[in-house]
Structures are given as structure tokens and as C-alpha cells.
Amino acid sequence: MKRSILLFVILSVTLVLNSGAQAQFPDVTIQDIQTVDPDSLAIGIDDSPFLDDTVTTRGIVVFPPGLSSSVPQGAAVVYIVDPAGGGEYSGMNVLTQANEGNLLGGFQLGDSIRVTGLIEEFEGSGDVPGSLTQLRPIQTPDLLGFVAPPEPVEIDPAEFAGT
Numbered sequence: 001m002k003r004s005i006l007l008f009v010i011l012s013v014t015l016v017l018n019s020g021a022q023a024q025f026p027d028v029t030i031q032d033i034q035t036v037d038p039d040s041l042a043i044g045i046d047d048s049p050f051l052d053d054t055v056t057t058r059g060i061v062v063f064p065p066g067l068s069s070s071v072p073q074g075a076a077v078v079y080i081v082d083p084a085g086g087g088e089y090s091g092m093n094v095l096t097q098a099n100e101g102n103l104l105g106g107f108q109l110g111d112s113i114r115v116t117g118l119i120e121e122f123e124g125s126g127d128v129p130g131s132l133t134q135l136r137p138i139q140t141p142d143l144l145g146f147v148a149p150p151e152p153v154e155i156d157p158a159e160f161a162g163t
Helices: 002-023 030-034 038-042
Strands: 054-063 076-081 091-096 111-123 131-137 142-146
Touching: 030 054, 030 091, 030 131, 054 091, 091 111
Parallel strands: 091 131
Antiparallel strands: 054 076, 054 111, 076 091, 111 131, 111 142
8 A cells, every 4th residue: 555655656746747847948839939020030130039949849740850861960850840730930840960869760750749949040051041940859759649741732933933
């Protein structure tokens, strides 16, 4: 009986501590992370308003790890989209470096995940203006379930040229 009570107390304390760890960082949407104030854009600042903050967000994996040849050997990247239905500014990279362990290796297309991490800006090469907002996990993301990933949308390249 005493063992059962002790086990119950230990499990209860563990659950409380784990829930507190998740709650210490703001829970924001991908769109919150990606949307930049028009006044900032007008003066050439396109950094996330959450730059250098640690946040928690949720997303659906639409680009699983292991597919990109643009990341250094041993690094991993997944691309997630906002589970609320997409739209402007509703996707982002989640990136780990080779020396950070395999935090993203098990995720597949359609996995719904909750990830807590540091918001960073990847500055492109000198001939490409602007930066790319990305999230660097501080722990292995939580797998929340599986959903059918959104269907791809065809876009005419002329739309990017503003014609």
C-alpha cells in the first residue's frame, strides 16, 4: 500500500513538473511567428517579432527530414504548416544542427507535432535580400497524431514576378 501511494505521489509530481516545462514558453501560431509588422517591412526589417525568443508552436509536417540536400551533413530540417488551414505566413522550417542530436529524424509526412524552440533568422547569401525565419528545437518535438497533409497548390511562376 505504501509503495502504491509513493508511486502515485512520484507520478503526480512528475506530471506537474512536465506540464510546467511546457507552460514556461508562450504558445503561438506559426502565423504569429512569421507575420512582420508593415511598419518594420517599410524600413527593411523582415525579422520575426519573436526573434531570439523561445516559443511553442504546432504544425503538420509537409516536408519530412532527410529530403533536403541543402542542409549540412548530419543536420535535419522539416517544414511544418499551421494546422488551422494554411494561408499567408503559415509555414516554417524547423532545423537542427548535426551536433544537436537526432531530434527530428522520426517524423513523417502528415505528422502533427508540437515543438518548443528558439526563433532564429537565417541570413541568405549577399545576392538574396532578407532572411528566413526558422525554429531550432530545444527538445524533441511531441507527436500529437497524424492528419492528412494539405494538398499542394500549383502556382504560376509569373505570380512571383508580380506580373
